[in-house]
Amino acid sequence: MVRTVRLAVIPGDGIGPEVVAEATKVLEAVTAGSDVSFEQTPFSLGAARYLETGDVLTDADLDAIKRHDAILLGAVGGVPGDPRLAGANIERGLLLKLRFELDHYVNLRPTVLYPGVTSPLANPGEVDFVVVREGTEGPYVGNGGAIRQGTPHEVANEVSVNTAYGVERVVRFAFAQAAARRKRLTLVHKTNVLVFAGSLWKRTVDAVASEFPDVAVDYLHVDAATIFLVADPARFDVIVTDNLFGDILTDLAGAISGGIGLAASGNINPDGRYPSMFEPVHGSAPDIAGKGLADPTAAIVSVALLLRHLGETDAATRVERAVAADLADRGDARRSTSEIGDAVVARLAE
Amino acid sequence: MVRTVRLAVIPGDGIGPEVVAEATKVLEAVTAGSDVSFEQTPFSLGAARYLETGDVLTDADLDAIKRHDAILLGAVGGVPGDPRLAGANIERGLLLKLRFELDHYVNLRPTVLYPGVTSPLANPGEVDFVVVREGTEGPYVGNGGAIRQGTPHEVANEVSVNTAYGVERVVRFAFAQAAARRKRLTLVHKTNVLVFAGSLWKRTVDAVASEFPDVAVDYLHVDAATIFLVADPARFDVIVTDNLFGDILTDLAGAISGGIGLAASGNINPDGRYPSMFEPVHGSAPDIAGKGLADPTAAIVSVALLLRHLGETDAATRVERAVAADLADRGDARRSTSEIGDAVVARLAE
Numbered sequence: 184m185v186r187t188v189r190l191a192v193i194p195g196d197g198i199g200p201e202v203v204a205e206a207t208k209v210l211e212a213v214t215a216g217s218d219v220s221f222e223q224t225p226f227s228l229g230a231a232r233y234l235e236t237g238d239v240l241t242d243a244d245l246d247a248i249k250r251h252d253a254i255l256l257g258a259v260g261g262v263p264g265d266p267r268l269a270g271a272n273i274e275r276g277l278l279l280k281l282r283f284e285l286d287h288y289v290n291l292r293p294t295v296l297y298p299g300v301t302s303p304l305a306n307p308g309e310v311d312f313v314v315v316r317e318g319t320e321g322p323y324v325g326n327g328g329a330i331r332q333g334t335p336h337e338v339a340n341e342v343s344v345n346t347a348y349g350v351e352r353v354v355r356f357a358f359a360q361a362a363a364r365r366k367r368l369t370l371v372h373k374t375n376v377l378v379f380a381g382s383l384w385k386r387t388v389d390a391v392a393s394e395f396p397d398v399a400v401d402y403l404h405v406d407a408a409t410i411f412l413v414a415d416p417a418r419f420d421v422i423v424t425d426n427l428f429g430d431i432l433t434d435l436a437g438a439i440s441g442g443i444g445l446a447a448s449g450n451i452n453p454d455g456r457y458p459s460m461f462e463p464v465h466g467s468a469p470d471i472a473g474k475g476l477a478d479p480t481a482a483i484v485s486v487a488l489l490l491r492h493l494g495e496t497d498a499a500t501r502v503e504r505a506v507a508a509d510l511a512d513r514g515d516a517r518r519s520t521s522e523i524g525d526a527v528v529a530r531l532a533e
Numbered sequence: 534m535v536r537t538v539r540l541a542v543i544p545g546d547g548i549g550p551e552v553v554a555e556a557t558k559v560l561e562a563v564t565a566g567s568d569v570s571f572e573q574t575p576f577s578l579g580a581a582r583y584l585e586t587g588d589v590l591t592d593a594d595l596d597a598i599k600r601h602d603a604i605l606l607g608a609v610g611g612v613p614g615d616p617r618l619a620g621a622n623i624e625r626g627l628l629l630k631l632r633f634e635l636d637h638y639v640n641l642r643p644t645v646l647y648p649g650v651t652s653p654l655a656n657p658g659e660v661d662f663v664v665v666r667e668g669t670e671g672p673y674v675g676n677g678g679a680i681r682q683g684t685p686h687e688v689a690n691e692v693s694v695n696t697a698y699g700v701e702r703v704v705r706f707a708f709a710q711a712a713a714r715r716k717r718l719t720l721v722h723k724t725n726v727l728v729f730a731g732s733l734w735k736r737t738v739d740a741v742a743s744e745f746p747d748v749a750v751d752y753l754h755v756d757a758a759t760i761f762l763v764a765d766p767a768r769f770d771v772i773v774t775d776n777l778f779g780d781i782l783t784d785l786a787g788a789i790s791g792g793i794g795l796a797a798s799g800n801i802n803p804d805g806r807y808p809s810m811f812e813p814v815h816g817s818a819p820d821i822a823g824k825g826l827a828d829p830t831a832a833i834v835s836v837a838l839l840l841r842h843l844g845e846t847d848a849a850t851r852v853e854r855a856v857a858a859d860l861a862d863r864g865d866a867r868r869s870t871s872e873i874g875d876a877v878v879a880r881l882a883e
């Protein structure tokens with residue numbers, strides 16, 4: 184019996200469509216003839232759609248997306264400074280809106296320095312950790328405001344909202360990840376300054392820790408965490424942190440592991456109530472769009488995360504191995520976006 | 534005529550007293566026989582004082598400190614997890630309290646990779662930039678709170694407060710720094726998510742830029758800034774950013790330039806209404822305290838910043854050159870805290 188997965192595909196802007204084309208190529212190849220098949224629905228969303236129609240994400244779009252089992256997203260966002268986009272915030276109105284509306288409370292961002300990949304660090308050591316970033320709270324809630332805007336008396340506030348409900352569920356997820364990995368969990372926050380939010384995070388980790396006696400727990404302030412990420416990244420196994428700190432740490436993590444051209448992420452609703460969304464960490468890079476210069480690896484690894492999330496473990500592992508094999512032999516030759524996709528597909532057969 | 538500078542000295546906890554001893558040794562040596570002399574008042578503040586007296590910073594302490602021209606601080610903070618400190622927050626109650634009460638709205642953190650110093654980056658290039666971190670606003674204002682603490686319905690908020698008044702004065706300071714350096718200023722924020730605070734910062738930088746037509750301005754999201762700090766730190770000249778982003782970026786900057794054992798900082802009140810405070814970026818490191826293992830270089834460079842702030846440019850330059858010469862020849866030999874201080878003093882004569 185064949186399992187049919189309804190996949191919403193949002194190629195988006197810039198290099199998004201190019202990398203998604205390679206990612207779906209790999210997805211089709213790895214599942215060809217297997218007992219799972221993907222029924223893809225393309226969604227035209229992003230800066231291009233906004234410029235055409237004035238819509239960022241309509242209720243109808245959102246409803247249609249919700250009727251899918253999972254989402255693959257390329258990248259969204261127009262050319263920085265494009266005056267026609269001044270009135271829209273594609274990031275908030277589309278990407279963050281999807282994460283919030285679909286209750287993607289886990290933003291899962293694995294960091295692996297693959298053999299053959301050059302790190303900017305002289306001695307990176309074995310880099311293999313995962314950041315579990317909270318996805319629906321913190322300073323991302325859109326709870327800011329300003330008074331007297333544009334005057335010398337302007338006050339602009341941003342509120343970080345953190346709830347026991349929201350923190351506990353993501354912390355629990357992170358402990359489960361650590362238990363299935365090297366059994367080490369690091370909470371990253373800034374408890375000495377953000378004392379209320381920090382205290383909630385700290386107490387929650389301490390409480391959930393008692394259910395996972397095998398997992399060693401430690402704590403780092405976010406500033407110190409950046410030092411360890413460059414001085415000793417091998418010390419990390421699972422990092423759990425809030426939405427903003429997770430945003431910052433995962434770009435840094437991408438950089439030390441060979442660039443965000445390789446970094447994949449899953450925006451996950453572990454309850455399964457809403458479709459989870461898989462996307463490269465990189466943006467739409469309009470400057471190199473349409474030239475075949477983009478590296479589709481992050482999008483392809485996102486497909487592996489998608490497959491693993493769906494329980495298609497064998498297919499996920501095959502994609503990961505094909506990517507690792509491709510990276511190991513990559514050398515210095517410049518290949519186009521589709522050449523890399525084709526090479527990964529060829530490796531699947533090995 | 535001899536100028537007398539009243540200097541409040543706060544050695545603090547852990548390695549603080551050791552590194553301050555070397556820093557004042559260098560200060561005395563570089564000013565000996567010159568037309569400036571430092572009248573030092575020691576202040577016993579920090580975890581040790583709290584454990585003895587129950588006070589973190591009394592009004593009398595604060596008044597006494599205010600009657601000085603400048604402050605040299607080592608490091609404050611007890612042993613992490615010490616139960617006797619659970620009720621106190623030395624960081625908030627002492628360090629941040631001083632920054633806020635003394636209106637240190639510029640937190641100046643230069644980053645230089647000195648010749649002879651090893652960076653964890655394989656190809657750091659020429660690293661020489663300065664971070665101008667706002668010091669009296671943002672998420673550091675202590676404007677958080679929680680309801681239903683300790684229950685499953687807890688909500689913990691933190692408010693970032695940003696004002697036109699506060700942002701403009703630090704942005705103006707940063708532009709002046711850039712104008713006197715390589716004429717390049719990078720605003721770092723997260724305007725796509727923190728839209729109200731981000732908009733205020735962005736508009737302020739755009740407005741002040743018109744007064745500095747020679748300074749090239751660009752903008753980076755904080756996550757992208759961490760990538761550039763490891764991939765191409767030489768691109769930076771002056772970074773201006775908010776209190777929290779500045780905290781994170783300067784630890785990372787310290788790490789790529791050879792460790793925060795070398796990073797100095799000035800908490801500056803440019804108006805001169807209150808004494809400015811100079812301190813190493815590192816903490817009190819209780820694990821290595823009292824063993825002569827601490828590197829006093831960051832404290833010594835803080836003395837150079839102090840001298841420069843006071844207009845004692847020649848003395849500041851002599852300290853910087855002595856430190857640079859010492860670092861260039863340092864090699865692998867392990868030297869004690871006082872050996873390093875002595876070596877820098879010896880270099881002053883060169």
Ligand SMILES: CC(C)[C@H](C(=O)O)[C@@H](O)C(=O)O
Pocket residue numbers: 274275278279430464725726756
């Ligand atoms: C585009 C932006 C809103 C987003 C974020 O801040 O989460 C991005 O940086 C990411 O990490 O996915």
Ligand SMILES: CC(C)[C@H](C(=O)O)[C@@H](O)C(=O)O
Pocket residue numbers: 375376406624625628629780814
């Ligand atoms: C100790 C702490 C409150 C402080 C800060 O966050 O500013 C420190 O990290 C620093 O950078 O000086």
